[in-house]
Amino acid sequence: MNSNESTARIIAVHKERYALYDENQGDFYGRLKASNYYHLSRSPYPVTGDLVKYHYNEAGDSVILETLPRKTFIQRFDAWSASNAQAIAANVDEAFLLTSANHDFNLKRLHRYLAVCRQGNVHCTVVITKADTNPFAEDLLQITKTDLPDTDVLLISAKTGQGIDAIWDRMPEGSISVFLGSSGVGKSTLVNYLAGSEVMDVNGIREDDSKGRHTTTHRQMIFLPNGSMVIDVPGMRELALLDAEEGLQQTFKSVSDFEGQCRFSDCTHEKEPGCAVRAAIERGELSEKTLREYKSLQAEAVRKRRDWAIMVSKHRKELQNSPKRKR
Ligand SMILES: Nc1nc2c(ncn2[C@@H]2O[C@H](COP(=O)(O)OP(=O)(O)OP(=O)(O)O)[C@@H](O)[C@H]2O)c(=O)[nH]1
Ligand SMILES: [Mg+2]
Ligand SMILES: [Zn+2]
Numbered sequence: 001m002n003s004n005e006s007t008a009r010i011i012a013v014h015k016e017r018y019a020l021y022d023e024n025q026g027d028f029y030g031r032l033k034a035s036n037y038y039h040l041s042r043s044p045y046p047v048t049g050d051l052v053k054y055h056y057n058e059a060g061d062s063v064i065l066e067t068l069p070r071k072t073f074i075q076r077f078d079a080w081s082a083s084n085a086q087a088i089a090a091n092v093d094e095a096f097l098l099t100s101a102n103h104d105f106n107l108k109r110l111h112r113y114l115a116v117c118r119q120g121n122v123h124c125t126v127v128i129t130k131a132d133t134n135p136f137a138e139d140l141l142q143i144t145k146t147d148l149p150d151t152d153v154l155l156i157s158a159k160t161g162q163g164i165d166a167i168w169d170r171m172p173e174g175s176i177s178v179f180l181g182s183s184g185v186g187k188s189t190l191v192n193y194l195a196g197s198e199v200m201d202v203n204g205i206r207e208d209d210s211k212g213r214h215t216t217t218h219r220q221m222i223f224l225p226n227g228s229m230v231i232d233v234p235g236m237r238e239l240a241l242l243d244a245e246e247g248l249q250q251t252f253k254s255v256s257d258f259e260g261q262c263r264f265s266d267c268t269h270e271k272e273p274g275c276a277v278r279a280a281i282e283r284g285e286l287s288e289k290t291l292r293e294y295k296s297l298q299a300e301a302v303r304k305r306r307d308w309a310i311m312v313s314k315h316r317k318e319l320q321n322s323p324k325r326k327r
Contacts (some may be wrong), residue, residue, distance in 0.1 A: 184212020
């Protein structure tokens with residue numbers, strides 16, 4: 001490594017500017033070195049949580065030279081971006097998937113979040129928030145545990161402090177966590193509780209349907225008193241799957257375990273003879289509803305991967321046919 005090159009963490013991504021942190025410089029801003037990123041596309045664009053090599057500039061923005069290899073990577077499908085992918089965070093050790101103990105509570109949405117994060121090799125913990133608002137919150141906890149037998153599920157309240165110790169247990173010093181969930185579930189409130197101060201803005205939710213107001217607008221990494229880091233992510237309207245088939249198999253283990261035992265490897269679990277999935281449904285070990293949800297999410301993931309492949313090859317062709325652009 002060159003003597004004036006160092007490594008920093010991306011703590012927020014603004015339009016074309018990145019907020020960075022390292023122990024020597026503290027907080028500072030940087031921009032991408034065009035020749036490394038745009039022309040050669042040697043390095044993926046940094047996202048919150050990434051470690052990058054940079055060249056410090058005392059007078060203004062520093063120069064980001066390279067994104068270092070990622071330990072983990074969470075991304076979702078995004079029809080609007082050229083690459084069809086939207087990166088959510090990099091190098092995350094633990095994803096906390098938040099849903100509130102109110103009208104926001106939704107198992108299907110959790111299945112999506114789990115599939116997306118597990119696809120990125122990130123360990124997941126489901127968190128039911130606002131336990132203080134619902135006298136039946138314990139029932140929701142039991143329902144979720146039954147639905148997700150292989151997943152850690154916590155019930156917490158940032159008002160009473162219930163369950164917060166179990167959150168800390170999953171955020172050891174040096175680790176990176178991410179809070180994901182719809183707008184209004186209390187991600188920023190939990191960040192503030194853990195940080196011990198009002199680092200993030202918080203807003204009320206609509207009374208009638210518990211929907212939030214999209215208070216947090218960009219991903220922000222916060223350093224917590226115990227030496228761990230957490231990324232607060234704005235509530236997403238939609239979390240579309242991207243290349244998430246493996247993550248789905250892990251999430252729907254109750255289906256995928258039987259799936260491996262069907263007589264035909266391409267069994268659709270409809271009418272084929274020797275179908276272990278249908279047999280499990282008949283024995284009452286699996287519900288038809290779970291199978292339907294799994295199949296529809298699988299189909300979505302396959303469709304998205306195909307769109308993605310088409311998009312990538314189109315861009316590659318364009319790149320080959322165009323003269324070198326300057327930016
Ligand atoms: N009663 C109760 N209210 C909570 C709790 N946690 C959060 N809230 C309230 O829920 C509302 C939304 O909280 P936020 O922290 O802004 O939600 P968010 O998930 O960050 O939302 P976005 O930034 O829009 O994605 C606020 O009015 C909070 O006070 C809790 O444990 N109990
Ligand atoms: Mg927020
Ligand atoms: Zn089958």
